[in-house]
Amino acid sequence: MEPSFLKDKVVLVTGGTGSFGRYFVDSALKSGLKKLIVFSRDEYKQFEMKKDISDRRVRFFLGDVRDLSRLQRAFAEVDVVVHAAALKQVPALEYNPSEAVKTNLLGTQNVIDAALDNKVEKVLLISTDKAVNPVSLYGATKLCAEKLFIAANAYRGFASHPFLSVVRYGNVIGSRGSLVEGLLRQKEGEITLTHADMTRFWMKLGDAASLVMAALGIMKGGEIFVPKVPSMKVQDLILALAPGFTIKTIGIRAGEKIHEALLTEDETRRTRDLGEIFAVEPAKEHDWWKGEHLKDYPFLPHDFVYTSDLNKHWLKPEDIQNFVKSV
16 A cells, blocks of 8 residues: 555544554554544553553544444544454354344444444455354354445445445464464463364464555455465464474364365455455445456456465465564
8 A cells, every 4th residue: 555545644443452453553653644543442451552652643542333322423533444343252252142243243333334424534344264154153243244344335425425345364473362372372281273184374463454554545445355375284383383282183163164265256256366465346236336446457267266275375384483483
């Protein structure tokens, strides 16, 4: 993205005290923006984050995306919203499904409504590979959130209403609560693995922030932006980072896949290759879609597959170690 895009803009990030939010704030502050609002519900995390950030352009706004009136107030005079707030722990959400619906679905609709009412210029949803052919409740709520965002572009018939798009990516090294974080904290002992053949897409927090910045610069509303990232076997990750650990295989948990996908078979037919990222165009029935800004980029072959087990880019053990050290 051209750094000038956010120049003099007011930017708000929901879930701004999370792993992605904190990294995004640091990146966005380098863009010449006017003000950056961190919107989240955890006062202690905001307190801790304030101690690390001295930039006067940063504001902290306590609130929950479940509360539409609070979002309405927070979005006043905001130009760009990055919607990262979500409940994400798969096992916990399988046990507490109604909470996932309230935050990931109803909360997302609240973000859309508040953005429409406040005429926010651009709104970008942070999604996950688990939204592709979901088997978990978390993945299902994020799939629905994606569809809510794409469909909301139908309301932009008024020139002052926002463009809404999505970024979708896999596991992030360096995020709070990740397997990598657990391995680095635990020096020895037993680590559980649900399946020996399990694979995942992996990227760094910095790459996630760069993807979001690129999407904000390109988006015209309705696209799903997907990065080109490497895969690795989870077992190889454990062996590379914790060779002294004992691995105990416990079997697949509820809501878990052996392999993940970043594009569905249907999506590949309307996905363009932008170089370092893919852009999924909305289905043809969305008559508001013009897509002229992407017309010079080629579509993917119809037989293209983008799953973590059939990915062309793989990390070797030494790559994994360097990958983690660079975070």
